[in-house]
Amino acid sequence: MIKVENVTMKFRMANDRINSLKEFVVKKTLGKITYKEFTALKNVSFSIQKGEVVGIIGSNGAGKSTLLKVISGIMQPTTGSVKVEGSIAPMLELGAGFDVDLTARENIFLNGAVLGYSKKYLTERYDDIVEFSELAEFMDVPIRNFSSGMTMRLAFSIATLVNPDILIVDEILSVGDGSFQKKSAKRMGELMSGGTTVILVSHSIEQIKAMCSKVIWLEDGLVQMVGDTRDVCKAYNDKMKNDYLINEQKTMSKKEDNTDWKTKLYTPTSIEKIEELYFIVDCWHHRVIYNDNLTDPIKNWKTLSNNIGDPHSIVSDGIFYLVEDAQLNEVKVFKKENNSFRQIQTIEQLGQRPNRLIYDSDNKKYYGISAMSQHVFVLSNEEDETIICEKVIRLGYLKEGSYIRSISLIDKELYFVSGPGKIIVANYMNSSFDKLREYKVPFELQGMNDITKIDSYYYISVYQNGAGEIAPRLVRVKDLDDLAQSKYEDIYAELGLRGVPYNFSFIEDRVFLTEIDSYSSIISFKVDGDKIVDVCSHYEAGAAADSSLWRRNS
Known part of the structure; x- marks a missing residue:
């Protein structure tokens, strides 16, 4: 269902922070802008079968979110290819794809259309989406007046109640109150048992262990390991502990000369x-x-x-x-x-x-x-x-x-x-x-x-x-x-x-x-x-x- 082959993703970044278009034009005209190349993903390859629940782990900056955006089609890789079969519901940011000036009701149809669903289908599922989100009394309120928790509930309800073939989740399950987290976890379980393919990024190894049957470990844009959840998570934890001890030793050594x-x-x-x-x-x-x-x-x-x-x-x-x-x-x-x-x-x-x-x-x-x-x-x-x-x-x-x-x-x-x-x-x-x-x-x-x-x-x-x-x-x-x-x-x-x-x-x-x-x-x-x-x-x-x-x- 998902096949990633030799994907490399490079970015060209300015060496200096540029705060406005005016500043960019001035510096560009004077030839003061210099760039450096950053490679976020390096020859990444793996495949995910229909119905698999796959976790992606790695430290901050490992390339996890970039990989999800490439799979979702938000970014095109610099080299390599991604083949995806089926509809995708990416949940990469709270309210991504929402128009903050539109009401919650209008955003259900807008966001659903972005995900590829017809107005007829969304109308049929509208009541289910509203009921799950627990936001019935706020449907005619502009999104800009929502709290982050309300925005998350609406985004999750739309993405999961339209029954996507592939659901991509980036840390969003860790947001919200305890009640909604339990409710969303139950809904995720229903999707998994119903054959939806799920890709989950989380810093919570316990959450990965509880939900995923397979794990991909990324570090510095490179795939370190792909395999059984228990084996990959153990290898990752062992590496993190070892790195921590090494960094502590280096830090203590430097501190002696830098107090x-x-x-x-x-x-x-x-x-x-x-x-x-x-x-x-x-x-x-x-x-x-x-x-x-x-x-x-x-x-x-x-x-x-x-x-x-x-x-x-x-x-x-x-x-x-x-x-x-x-x-x-x-x-x-x-x-x-x-x-x-x-x-x-x-x-x-x-x-x-x-x-x-x-x-x-x-x-x-x-x-x-x-x-x-x-x-x-x-x-x-x-x-x-x-x-x-x-x-x-x-x-x-x-x-x-x-x-x-x-x-x-x-x-x-x-x-x-x-x-x-x-x-x-x-x-x-x-x-x-x-x-x-x-x-x-x-x-x-x-x-x-x-x-x-x-x-x-x-x-x-x-x-x-x-x-x-x-x-x-x-x-x-x-x-x-x-x-x-x-x-x-x-x-x-x-x-x-x-x-x-x-x-x-x-x-x-x-x-x-x-x-x-x-x-x-x-x-x-x-x-x-x-x-x-x-x-x-x-x-x-x-x-x-x-x-x-x-x-x-x-």
Whole structure:
């Protein structure tokens, strides 16, 4: 039914991050864009017979999702061939193929048509799809207003109730509440017993063992092993354990010569005071540290976690402490236990590179932005037991391909800065995130980091200009409409900055500003009648040392 022969998949990637079409045109014209070739799949061959349930395993970046997209016909291989007999229902992403501006009812027919089913057939199965999804009262609601769980239930219901010949599932069974997971597992069992061919990608080896009769193990784009589930899973687990021990030994060996980074900061993206403790998010050292004062040297601070990929912020409701892991596309949840912290939860499926978290104490919700995929997500405290994800939504007005560094709450409205090259204001109180208005900014301010309001001024930190070149600024303006005409006050030199000004925070009666990239430090100041006074420097680390550069890349 499925035959993959000598499939190789290559991608051509730019060496530099390009945040906009304008930046691409400028760099392309100047000949500044260089590329490197990445091979995701290398001469992959195997076959799957009708009715088989096959698992695909491998570490992150092994090529699993790319392989599924090639089998589904979403991507054409660079070389090699894929032969598929029968209809395919690919479930590669939550709501893939949905139009967020259409209602759930309309998306059932749209998505079903994409899968190759007639309107007559979908009409006959419509009631079954709605009943299984448990979304009857939301059928006339646009998908953009759905939570991630609701979107997943609808996507799963459409894909599995139209009885496809081949069902391709990429991690989707691990999403949703316990009740729906049991329900979806039962439905998967019915499909398997009914002769549907299933290809399942999962990081849960236990799930693979429970559902699959055959497993394909991929690593670095190469097929390592194909065969009986028990044999392949054992070989994979043995390899992972061995690699872990080897990496631990290498890491310990390197750490002996690279401990100096622990005594300083490298790109501190955020500082907060939560109850009686100060927290510093030390981004490129991949850690969050805390202390009860701002006078002790950094080496004396305690560590919340030193295993977070590029964290940018920390927020808390006094019970849970949330930090985003931008590298793993997840949010880590901690709880305080006596004099230390313990990670209790990981929240996934939030988009690409979650980059900023904020907490609104009025409605007791957390809001976050995923920088690369323009997804906004809403999290909340579930009876002090866990953090739940209420909603994940991609906002079309943020412009696909843009990089959104920050969100801020100002006067009961949500402000977005950076990627779109403008400031956008949205309604967040009802979780609709409808756009209220926008403000144009000049070329030199288009790569913004953060925005806040202090007394009568808006303060804006800037990383890059419109061409993507690092050109740090710190500006303030009373009327955001004035920005379009470059009418603003640049206070970068007044505050004695040397690096890139990043995030603002408020601790007691002072404004704190972190400084990152080429020069790392934290400053604070007071504002008295719109006049900046009493500027102080905290933990000035300066340029990165060799140990910090090692830690960033380790």
